[in-house]
Amino acid sequence: MDAFNKQRAEKRVLSTTFEEEPIEMVLGYKDVRRTAKDWKTFSSDGAFQVPIPSEAEYRSVRQLPIETNPDEHSEYRKIVEPFFKRPLNPAFIGAIEDLISEMVDEACNTDSVEIVSEFALPLQSIALSHLINMPQKEADIWIKWGTNVFLDGGDVAIRKGADLEQYLHDRIDNPGEGENIFKALNEATYQDRLLTKEEKLGFMNLVFAGGRDTIIHSVSSIIHYFSQHPEKLAQLDDDKSVIIATEELFRAFSPITQIGRVCPVDTDLHGVNVPAGNRVSLCWASANFDPNVFETPEEVNLERKPNQHIAFGSGVHNCLGAAHARLLMRTLVKILQQKKVAIEVISADPHTETNPQFTREVGFDKLLVKMQKSQ
Numbered sequence: 001m002d003a004f005n006k007q008r009a010e011k012r013v014l015s016t017t018f019e020e021e022p023i024e025m026v027l028g029y030k031d032v033r034r035t036a037k038d039w040k041t042f043s044s045d046g047a048f049q050v051p052i053p054s055e056a057e058y059r060s061v062r063q064l065p066i067e068t069n070p071d072e073h074s075e076y077r078k079i080v081e082p083f084f085k086r087p088l089n090p091a092f093i094g095a096i097e098d099l100i101s102e103m104v105d106e107a108c109n110t111d112s113v114e115i116v117s118e119f120a121l122p123l124q125s126i127a128l129s130h131l132i133n134m135p136q137k138e139a140d141i142w143i144k145w146g147t148n149v150f151l152d153g154g155d156v157a158i159r160k161g162a163d164l165e166q167y168l169h170d171r172i173d174n175p176g177e178g179e180n181i182f183k184a185l186n187e188a189t190y191q192d193r194l195l196t197k198e199e200k201l202g203f204m205n206l207v208f209a210g211g212r213d214t215i216i217h218s219v220s221s222i223i224h225y226f227s228q229h230p231e232k233l234a235q236l237d238d239d240k241s242v243i244i245a246t247e248e249l250f251r252a253f254s255p256i257t258q259i260g261r262v263c264p265v266d267t268d269l270h271g272v273n274v275p276a277g278n279r280v281s282l283c284w285a286s287a288n289f290d291p292n293v294f295e296t297p298e299e300v301n302l303e304r305k306p307n308q309h310i311a312f313g314s315g316v317h318n319c320l321g322a323a324h325a326r327l328l329m330r331t332l333v334k335i336l337q338q339k340k341v342a343i344e345v346i347s348a349d350p351h352t353e354t355n356p357q358f359t360r361e362v363g364f365d366k367l368l369v370k371m372q373k374s375q
Contacts (some may be wrong), residue, residue: 001252001298003360004286012270014283016357018053024272025258025281029290029310031270032282035261036315042261042280044317045069051150052260052281055209058150058161063210064202070316077320079188079195080203083132083181084320087327095130099123100331104339107371112346115367120219121147123328124212131324132181132207141167147365148213168204172197181207211321214255217351217363218329221253224367225300226336227343232302236337245302246330251309252300254285257353257360259313284310285360340374 004027007014014025026035035042047062048054062068065076086092103123107113125139149164150157175182185200226233236242258281267274274280288309289297312319319325336343349366352359 002286002289003358004283005289005298007357008286008290013272014357015272016355018355021054021279023052023260023279023281024269024274025283025286026269027283027286027290029287029293032284032287033310033314035280036282036313036317039069039261039316041263041267042282043069043264044073044261046262049262049279050260052258052279054260055150055157055161058157059205059209060165061198061201061205063206064199065320066206066210066317067202073316075190076199076203079185079190080181080207080320083184084324086131086133087323092130093327093331096127096327096331097335099126099130100328100335101339104332104335104341104371108339108341108373112368112370115220115223115369116147116216116364117366119223120216123219123332124215127215127324127328128207128211131321133178134180134182135176142208145208145212147216149209164205164208165201168201168208169197172200172204206320211319211325213363215325215328217255218250218253218325219332220364220367221255221362222249222329222332223336223343223369224345224348224364225249225253226333227345227369229300230342233333233337234340236302236333239334241302242330242334242337244305244307246326246333247307247309248300248302248304249329249333250311250326251288251294251304251307253362254288254309254311255362256311257285257362258283259317282314284313285362341371342374344370346370 008027012028012031014027016023016025026032044050044067047067048056050067065073068076103119107119113119121143125142126136129136129139145160145164149160171182172186175186185195185203188195236245260279260281262279263274263276265276269280288311291297312322346368348364350361351363351365352361
C-alpha cells in the first residue's frame with residue numbers, strides 16, 4: 001500500500017523523472033507540509049505547473065484557482081466557494097443521500113456491476129451536476145469523457161481536452177437557466193472587472209478535470225476494501241464512526257499521489273539542488289504513510305484518531321472540493337452499512353502508476369462485483 005516506504009526511510013527527497021522532466025519528490029510528512037506552506041520558494045503561479053506529469057499538451061488555459069499564489073489565489077477562490085460550500089447544506093446532503101441510496105439499490109438488483117464505469121463514474125458526474133447546479137442530463141455528456149480527461153496522455157488526452165474546452169466555451173456562452181456556476185462566472189468580478197473568457201475556462205477546466213479520477217478511485221477503493229473486510233463495515237454503527245472511518249480511508253488510499261510546485265530561483269531542497277524553473281513534487285501519498293506521524297501506517301485503522309492526513313493537500317491550496325468528496329464517501333459508507341450490503345469481487349484490475357523509482361496502485365481501472373443486501 002505504501003509505495004514510498006523504502007525511499008522515504010533512506011532520504012528526504014526522491015530524484016526521478018516524469019516524461020523526461022526531472023522532478024524532486026518531497027516524501028516526509030513535515031517536509032511536505034513545510035514545502036506546501038512556502039509558496040515563495042515553491043510556487044504554484046503559472047499555467048501547467050501543478051499537475052505531474054504536465055498537462056501543457058492537453059489544455060490551453062491556466063487552471064483556477066489552483067495555479068496561482070496568494071493573494072491572487074484567495075481572491076479567485078472566493079468567486080466559486082459558494083458552490084463548493086453547498087455540501088454543508090441539509091438539502092444538498094439529502095439529495096446526495098437519495099442519489100447514492102438509489103444507485104446502491106440498483107446495483108444490488110443486478111447480477112453484477114462494474115464499479116468504475118457503471119457506478120463510480122455516473123456517481124461522480126451526477127453528484128457534480130448537483131454541486132454546480134446544472135441539469136442532471138448534462139452528466140450524460142461528462143460521463144462520455146471517462147474516468148479522467150488528461151491522464152491517458154497522447155492523442156486520447158488531446159482529443160478529450162479539446163472536447164472539454166469546446167463544451168466549456170458553449171456553456172459559458174449559453175449558461176442556461178438557473179443559478180448555475182457558468183452564470184455565476186459570467187457575472188463575477190475580479191479586481192473590479194468582469195472575468196475574462198480565459199479565466200472562466202480556467203475555473204471550469206479544474207472543476208471538470210481536477211476532481212474526477214480522484215473521486216472515482218476513492219469509490220472503487222472503498223468498495224473493494226469492504227468486500228475484503230465486511231466485518232469492518234458492520235462495526236460502523238453511527239455517524240461519528242463513519243466520519244472517523246472515512247478519514248482513514250482517504251489517508252490509506254490517498255487518491256492523488258502528488259502535486260507540483262516550481263522553484264523561481266535555484267533552490268537547495270534538503271541537500272538536493274533544484275535549478276531555477278524546475279519543479280518539485282509534494283508527495284501526499286508518501287506523507288500519509290510517514291511512521292513519524294502515523295502509528296502502524298500500513299494498517300487501515302478505521303478508529304484512527306487523531307488523523308491529520310493530507311489527502312486533500314495542505315496550506316492555502318487545500319482542495320476546494322474536499323467537503324464534496326467527504327460527503328460523497330461518508331454517504332457511500334453509511335448507506336453500504338445501513339443497507340447491510342455484502343460485496344463479492346468477481347474480477348479486479350488495479351490502476352497502477354509506474355515510474356522508474358516507484359510503482360503505486362491507486363484505485364481500479366475495472367472492478368467487477370456482485371452486491372446484495374444481506375437482509
